[in-house]
Amino acid sequence: MPLRRTLTALACLSLILGIQPAHADALQDAGRLYRQGQQAQALEQVDRFLADKPKDAQARFLKGTILVDLGRNDEAKAIFTKLTEDYPELPEPYNNLAVIYAQQKQYDKAKQALEQAIRTHPAYATAHENLGDLYARLASQAYGKALQLDASNTSAQSKLALIKDLTTTATRPGSKPAIEPVKPVEPSKPTVTPPATPIAPPTPTVVATAPKPEVVKPAEPAKVEPPKPVVETKPEPKPEAKPEVKTADVSAEVTKVIEAWASAWERKDVKVYLAKYAKDFKVPGGGSRSAWETERHQRINKPGKISVDVDNIKVVADGAEQVTARFRQNYKSASLSSSTTKTLVLVKRDGKWLIQQERVGG
Amino acid sequence: MRKLAIPAGVGIVLASYFFGSEVLGNKLPQPASAQAHEAYSPLALPTGDSPEAQLTEVFARIEQNRLDLALQQAETLTERYPNFRLGQLVKGDLLLARAQPISTFGNAVNAPQDKLADLRAEALARLNAYRSKPAANMLPSYLLQMLPEQKYAVVVDAQRSRLYLYENATGAPKLVNDFYITQGKLGVEKMREGDKKTPIGVYQVVGNLPREKIGDFYGSGAWPLNYPNDLDRRLGRNGHGIWLHGTPSNTYSRPPRASDGCVVLANPDLDALSSHLQIGLTPVIIAQNVEWVSQDEWQQERKAMLSAFEGWRLDWESRDGDRYASHYSHNFSADGSDYNAWTTQKRAVNAAKSWISVSADKVTMFGYPGKDDMVVVTFRQDYKSNNLNNTMMKRQYWKKEDGRWKIVYEGAA
Numbered sequence A: 001m002p003l004r005r006t007l008t009a010l011a012c013l014s015l016i017l018g019i020q021p022a023h024a025d026a027l028q029d030a031g032r033l034y035r036q037g038q039q040a041q042a043l044e045q046v047d048r049f050l051a052d053k054p055k056d057a058q059a060r061f062l063k064g065t066i067l068v069d070l071g072r073n074d075e076a077k078a079i080f081t082k083l084t085e086d087y088p089e090l091p092e093p094y095n096n097l098a099v100i101y102a103q104q105k106q107y108d109k110a111k112q113a114l115e116q117a118i119r120t121h122p123a124y125a126t127a128h129e130n131l132g133d134l135y136a137r138l139a140s141q142a143y144g145k146a147l148q149l150d151a152s153n154t155s156a157q158s159k160l161a162l163i164k165d166l167t168t169t170a171t172r173p174g175s176k177p178a179i180e181p182v183k184p185v186e187p188s189k190p191t192v193t194p195p196a197t198p199i200a201p202p203t204p205t206v207v208a209t210a211p212k213p214e215v216v217k218p219a220e221p222a223k224v225e226p227p228k229p230v231v232e233t234k235p236e237p238k239p240e241a242k243p244e245v246k247t248a249d250v251s252a253e254v255t256k257v258i259e260a261w262a263s264a265w266e267r268k269d270v271k272v273y274l275a276k277y278a279k280d281f282k283v284p285g286g287g288s289r290s291a292w293e294t295e296r297h298q299r300i301n302k303p304g305k306i307s308v309d310v311d312n313i314k315v316v317a318d319g320a321e322q323v324t325a326r327f328r329q330n331y332k333s334a335s336l337s338s339s340t341t342k343t344l345v346l347v348k349r350d351g352k353w354l355i356q357q358e359r360v361g362g
Numbered sequence B: 001m002r003k004l005a006i007p008a009g010v011g012i013v014l015a016s017y018f019f020g021s022e023v024l025g026n027k028l029p030q031p032a033s034a035q036a037h038e039a040y041s042p043l044a045l046p047t048g049d050s051p052e053a054q055l056t057e058v059f060a061r062i063e064q065n066r067l068d069l070a071l072q073q074a075e076t077l078t079e080r081y082p083n084f085r086l087g088q089l090v091k092g093d094l095l096l097a098r099a100q101p102i103s104t105f106g107n108a109v110n111a112p113q114d115k116l117a118d119l120r121a122e123a124l125a126r127l128n129a130y131r132s133k134p135a136a137n138m139l140p141s142y143l144l145q146m147l148p149e150q151k152y153a154v155v156v157d158a159q160r161s162r163l164y165l166y167e168n169a170t171g172a173p174k175l176v177n178d179f180y181i182t183q184g185k186l187g188v189e190k191m192r193e194g195d196k197k198t199p200i201g202v203y204q205v206v207g208n209l210p211r212e213k214i215g216d217f218y219g220s221g222a223w224p225l226n227y228p229n230d231l232d233r234r235l236g237r238n239g240h241g242i243w244l245h246g247t248p249s250n251t252y253s254r255p256p257r258a259s260d261g262c263v264v265l266a267n268p269d270l271d272a273l274s275s276h277l278q279i280g281l282t283p284v285i286i287a288q289n290v291e292w293v294s295q296d297e298w299q300q301e302r303k304a305m306l307s308a309f310e311g312w313r314l315d316w317e318s319r320d321g322d323r324y325a326s327h328y329s330h331n332f333s334a335d336g337s338d339y340n341a342w343t344t345q346k347r348a349v350n351a352a353k354s355w356i357s358v359s360a361d362k363v364t365m366f367g368y369p370g371k372d373d374m375v376v377v378t379f380r381q382d383y384k385s386n387n388l389n390n391t392m393m394k395r396q397y398w399k400k401e402d403g404r405w406k407i408v409y410e411g412a413a
Helices: A002-017 A021-035 A039-052 A057-069 A073-086 A091-103 A107-120 A125-147 A247-266 A270-275 A289-300 B012-019 B051-063 B067-080 B085-099 B113-131 B230-234 B267-274 B295-318 B321-325 B339-352
Strands: A307-319 A322-332 A337-349 A352-360 B037-039 B132-134 B138-140 B143-145 B152-157 B162-167 B174-180 B201-204 B221-224 B243-245 B257-259 B283-287 B292-294 B328-334 B356-368 B374-385 B389-401 B404-412
Touching: A021 A039, A021 A057, A039 A057, A057 A073, A057 A091, A073 A091, A091 A107, A091 A125, A107 A125, A125 A337, A125 A352, A125 B085, A125 B113, A247 A270, A247 A307, A247 A322, A247 A337, A247 A352, A270 A289, B012 B051, B012 B113, B051 B067, B051 B085, B051 B113, B067 B085, B085 B113, B113 B132, B113 B174, B113 B257, B138 B162, B138 B295, B143 B295, B174 B267, B201 B356, B221 B267, B230 B404, B243 B267, B283 B356, B292 B295, B295 B321, B295 B356, B295 B374, B295 B389, B295 B404, B321 B339, B328 B339, B328 B389
Parallel strands: B152 B283, B328 B404
Antiparallel strands: A307 A322, A322 A337, A337 A352, B037 B132, B138 B292, B143 B356, B152 B162, B162 B174, B201 B283, B221 B243, B356 B374, B374 B389, B389 B404
16 A cells, blocks of 8 residues: 555654654644643644644644644644545544534534444444434434424534544554554443344333324414424423423432442442442343343453543433433543443432433433 | 224334334234235335335335335435425434434434324325235226216225325226325314314315415415315205315425315325316215225126116106106105105106106216215206206215115205
8 A cells, every 4th residue: 555655664764864852742742732722832833743744644633633622623624634535544534524524514424434434443432432423413303304393402412522642543554653552442332233233122112102192283374383492392281291390409319310320330339330220221232131230240340440420411301200311421441531422311219210221322 | 093003014123113112022913904905025125216115115124124224215215305204203213223222213302292193103104005005906986987088086095094096997997196195183074164174075176276376385286176065065064175285395294184174195296196187077085994896896886876877767768656766765855855745746747748858978976985885976967858858967866775776865966
């Protein structure tokens, strides 16, 4: 492959000329400044570095990432696009390109870019999670059209996760040493359902059993109704409509439960962690409860520190005894750092809120 | 809630998609297959590229568990028909299925249940109709005798949410096309103004209102029907403005039960239908459940009716009071007279004549959908006698009583 040869050649060249420490330092400085949130200075540094080494993939990647943070999406897009052309085997530029496309609501392009990222690197966890988020977002867009809902209301508008470091370059000669290999490690569960998964796991469903009230509506309005937020389109006098819940109280209760759950997970207290799940918890993928528990045991007890923090918890009451909570889950372990939208459905059993469903995405 | 039957040929995957997994237990609801309809084999992919064919392909792929192909097809469909809400919903499900396991039809957060139920009903109606077409040798029992100039007839099956377009071909009526339709919010058997029901009966297209005149809500045009017809009026049914019409621009189609009584089609379907409709000629027969008969049965029925009618004509010409009266039901009524008054008066008139000649042309005979075995016969009657000649359009309602066709109502048409 000519590209690889070019890189190798460059590497040899720099060996012959002797690596100029100033250069390496400049790039490291830029990275440090960026991590400290000093984007403008970081950009200055990286530009200085690129003036000498305009082809350096690390530096270009860093510059693109800084530009995203600065909101200069079009410039960032150009950089990542060029990187995907120059290094089609790297997943990170595709991922970050997808993040930009998603921000610009070009979901189909975002999807293509993420699928490309996964094709180049099937185990790339962030890309999988981003793709999961993206599918959920595309789905909610389609649902919005199907049910005339305000799409922004139906899903958590989570930001896809930008990858900050170019790590997979480790696989090639002449590039920066690996920070750490990317492994198919613990995202809390598989986020992409294989295409051949049957659509219906054996779980009871609310939708099919809910009796449809034959609501007699007023005469056909001969006008186009503008799409309204979901809350307003609900017919008011439905007997099974959401009861008035003291939202603030419930929200506080549920937030506490989620924080306790995250904390048990973080300190690897599997017993407490599992106790947060309801007896009728819908095991993702429809497997058995005991197999799932065993798997959680193994994953959580893997060596190394775990950090789980949750923020931006939003609780919506689905009824007096059920709520849906969405939040950002930032997970870090020895091998993976991810930031995803998480949705938990909690039910009240004997006065305690317990997790009944868990999924990635809004 | 209307009972939703699983369409013929739908397997367990689709069934659980539509109804949730409780149907996965040992009790799978029985397919709603009628003998008159031929079901495609479960996995047969549809041909053609109508939105309905494309949607059916999406469902067939789901059934095969080829969710990737299903999604591809759903994307093609919604790209071409972005307002096809049902297509969007299924696409949403297929997309979401990639991010997380989904349990059933319509997994949108906070989805309004009534709208979901409507879309599910539409899906099943379309799937059912598309997958089980009327068998080739079966036809609606109603189209017994049409005029040569009546090129087409429309038959609506409310239960199936389906409109069938028949060509008045030599031999027997021939199915040309069929479309998904929306009926009244509260179903059929319209009685009163504002009851949000679609009338059941034999009607006719009596006008055409172009798109520009009626506003976006009625889509690409409207074809008013002659509801209430003379029978409806006699039975005290009222209301007006029952049309065949199109769909507003913000949606490709409407739920199976959504109109105020009109029969609503998707705009492309209405356009396809419109080129076959003739004002003042095209019959529109609306049934709750179309009665399907074989061609042989249809021929028999038609012959029996023609011969009953011919018997009536000959017996009138005979001036024999008993023979003439034998064609009338004891429940007969004409405007202002009952059986006794009618036959007494007719006996007197006929007996006083030295000769009568009755001929009929422009005869149409349509089976009347509903509980009773009834046929409406309309014709031009040319009456001549020694002292009176009269030509008029006449309508008779014939009803089967103890195996014999009898006239229950007669009057000018």
